[in-house]
Amino acid sequence: MPDAYERLRAEIVEGEFAPGTALVEVSLAERYGTSRTPIREALRRLEQDGLVERGSRGMCVRTRSPEEILEIYEVRITLEATASGAAAQRRTELDLMRIKAAQSAMARVSPSDPHAMAAANRNVHETIWAASHNGTIVDLLTRLNNHLTRYPATTLSSAGRWDEALAEHEAIIAAIEARDHVRAAELAGAHMETARNLRLEIYSKEIVG
Structure with a gap:
């Protein structure tokens, strides 16, 4: 129990x-x-x-606010970029296999199931964090995710976002596979900037609603 x-x-x-x-x-x-x-x-x-x-x-x-969303994503954008860049530099072949497996599992999820979508997406990110081989980054990103659990609506349910996120993941993974740490970091940062903007949009609609 x-x-x-x-x-x-x-x-x-x-x-x-x-x-x-x-x-x-x-x-x-x-x-x-x-x-x-x-x-x-x-x-x-x-x-x-x-x-x-x-x-x-x-x-x-704890109460919610747009200021908190901005604060969380300000840090998360930087950390996700750092994690992806580090993964490109340090990943092993096993790391890459795990990342690709997580991405394949995400692609098989039905976009009609928000909880499954969020879980699959989180798994892809967590396998990339692990591939960074930086425990501090993993710990900090895990803590930030705890904060975001108070905003239950997933950004992946926004119109067209599911397919966009899958494509963005593919590009990040390709950069990691190519060991292009600069591009991996740039793509990951942009990926999270889009998530931040959608999160703010969802929050504003909840307030109006």
């Missing part, structure tokens, strides 16, 4: 607790049938993940 951290994290990501909702230890302990100690530990870990924050009345679900 999932522990308090996993259960609370899942419910926050799924929108069960709206942004700004107060997270009261006593209430959560009753909800999950546990003591306050694991709840306190779960909240501490979720704060590190960037999913909750301390407010004037205690812990609450």
Whole structure:
């Protein structure tokens, strides 16, 4: 059975607790049938993940904002470019096989399944991160992804974006295979800039809606 951290994290990501909702230890302990100690530990870990924050009345679900999206992507664009460039320089043949396998798996996913689309896309990126052979980059990108889980709508559902993303991945992978670190970095950066712009567009529509 999932522990308090996993259960609370899942419910926050799924929108069960709206942004700004107060997270009261006593209430959560009753909800999950546990003591306050694991709840306190779960909240501490979720704060590190960037999913909750301390407010004037205690812990609450972190709010969303266009400024935060810009901040996250400002860093992610740079790190994704760095990871792809490093992968082009350091990848092994096994790394390349794994990246291509992840890309092939992504191409087989139905564009009618947003969750599967997002998972497959994430797997491609994570195999490229791993091919960078830079643990710090992998750790930082993983943390940034945790922040983005509070924005559940995938940019890949935007009109035409699925096919574009697949094509952009193919170009990045080709550069990695050719060990062209400059082009790999440029393509990865541009790929994430497009994702940032779509993320802002989705957010603005959610606010208007």
